[in-house]
Amino acid sequence: MAMLQGLTGLFLIPLLAWLISENRRAFDWRVPVAGLTLQLILALLLLKLSLFQALFIQLNQVLLALQQATEAGTGFVFGYLGGAESPFLASDGGSSFVLAFRALPLVLVISALSALLFYWRILPLVVRFFSWLLQKSLGISGALGLGAAANVFVGMVESPLLIRPYLSKLTRSELFSLMTLGMATIAGTVLVLYASLLEGVIDNPIGHLLTASLISAPAAVMISRLMVPETQPGTAGELLDLQPVNSGMEAIANGTIEGLKLLANIVALLIVLVALVSLLNQMLDLLPDITGEPLSLQRLLGWLMAPLAWVMGIPWSEAITAGSLLGTKTVLNELLAYIDLIRLPADALDERSRLILTYALCGFANFGSLGIMLGGLGSMVPERRSEIVALGMKSIVAGTLATLLTGTVVGLIW
Template sequence: MHIIIGIVGIVVFLALALLASSDRKNVRWQYIGLMLAIQVVLAFFLLKTSIGIKIVGGVASGFGYLLQQASEGINFVFGGLMNEGESTFFINVLLPIVFISALIGILQYLKILPVIINVLGFLISKVNGMGRLESYNAVASAILGQSEVFISLKKQLPFIPKHRLYTLTASAMSTVSASIVGAYFTMIKPEFVVTAVVLNLFGGFIIASIINPYKVDEENDKLLIDTDEKKQSFFEMLGEYILDGFKVAVIVGAMLIGYIALISLLNGIVGGIIAMVSGGSLDWNFQTLIGFIFAPLAFLTGIPWSDAVDAGSIMATKLLSNEFVAMTELGKVEGLSDRAVGVVSVFLVSFANFSSIGIISGAIKSLNDEKGDVVARFGLKLLFGATLVSFISATIAGFFI
């Protein structure tokens, strides 16, 4: 039954994208159908086949080993602050980002990542009906991050038209960076993280192809592909990536403090008002209310209706704050079915939230003032599309959970 509901859900999510389309007549449904089929095959492979499960296990083990090595540096600096038997989120979850970021910098410096990004981007461009630039950017975003990826495109930014810029930024918001994946592994099951990363890569193109359909001139596309970066020594690069990783950890930590405190405040205020109005008969708060709003959408992903309000609350929390806050909330909810936990977990693995509008537009504005303003103007449409990507990925993953 959940598969039938999920299929209906995918149709609804695609229809919502079509409502926001800038050119409905020129949507190329053959590419969308192909990418949806690829998503289904990949979800089945990663979640249900022995080879796929082993691959996910290998990735999880690899990140587990890296996190262990990261703890050596963390313990040296912060070991005295650790509380015995207690888990410190900043130290255990966020600080390993510094080490993972350094490794990414080394792979980038050795020209290993650019080769991987270009090869995968070229292959994906053969099935998505878009240009190599868009395909390159989607893969690069999943490795470098939603703001860092545009540094590799700074020479091309002045020449990228608005319609292509939307697709580039949509891909960036729909994915997550490799440096932060290890942190997710400590909060939700690795199979859901890996599945979400892979499905979102194609989901971003599906939604962008509906909301923002266009054809790319191949000659112009070749002219735009240029991934040259500024020349740095090895230790200049290493220092830059280490500091970038620490900045990410601190920024995420600061946002968590602010958002969780605000949500707690809203829960208290709204809960107090509801208790007063109902005479204490209703034990609802702010998150309960947004859960009711998102419950129908959660149900359309194949989540049982009995779990839909709690699941919808977590989904909405992610949209209003960020994925870390929502993952923390997911860990607190008791009684959710395995399918609900799995579907919500996949939904949470993306940068689709309100703060990302500012992060992406700010990153681009620092490189090109005019293009940054363009992105800010279609920010809400960007968030709408990226959120639909999360819903579709979660729904398809739910077929096999």
């Protein structure tokens, strides 16, 4: 039954993208064939090949080392709130874990390391390889290929900076693909953070999240090209420096400053969004109970998104719970959805469903990210701001469909 559900999702999700296309007559059958083929090949290699499994195990050890290193810094600055030895005996072992002081500062360390790796020309080499792979397999242009590859490693605003001189020359389809890629993947700065949160929920979380970003890239290109087909020649492009620096220390300093901005945004959004969800749930609580339980935003989202959860291969008995997480990710953000996933009772979802959701939630497709993208891209190419705004809501839909397709593919081959 799960196999049939997955195959249904593999057909229905691209079909839905085509049905809401702005030009259905420009359909090119090679787009879904190439996109799905590349997704399946990447998923099989990354999830089944022993070489990559060994690599991901090592990456998990790197994650633990990064967590310990970050805790050394937070413990020194914040004391026991940051992980240092407590001056008193805690009655509850979890009472000393403060998210803002223990987990979130990992963003600062990763941001600084990413900047340093760009300065050392390590990440650009990886980006160029993945760009070449996407260009050859999906037939996309050089500029879009570079933007797509960069999205796997940096954020939705940083990756367009790598091809900033070409943004004004991108075709409408290429621009939409770039926006969709930003919505369908997550930045390396938060990838490690989410992996640290998911430790114990699934095995080898950093390997799965990295795999999710890698195989969501071709899905994003495919879905975006079904919704906004390409009708013009592509744009050539070469990789440029994200932020030219003169030394490794300057790269670390710049990366830390950028990470601090991101950390502040994450903390502020978490406070506001959790408060708004609580306020809305209090308002819904005034309405009559349904089936003996009070209404809540999570229940409403669960009912709305349950069919999408089912076509990914999740059993119907768990589809409403899964749909609630998918809805939380879309309306609020993926961090809150992952936190909700962590807090679920052990019997709420089976191991396979948790794994599928880990992949399906791994993307920035939400309204908060849309604001960030519109502000960032709009400032880079102000002459195309109206076009970017017009494509904004579509990019959320396309990014969501891309991550759902990724979850479907993983459910089929796991």
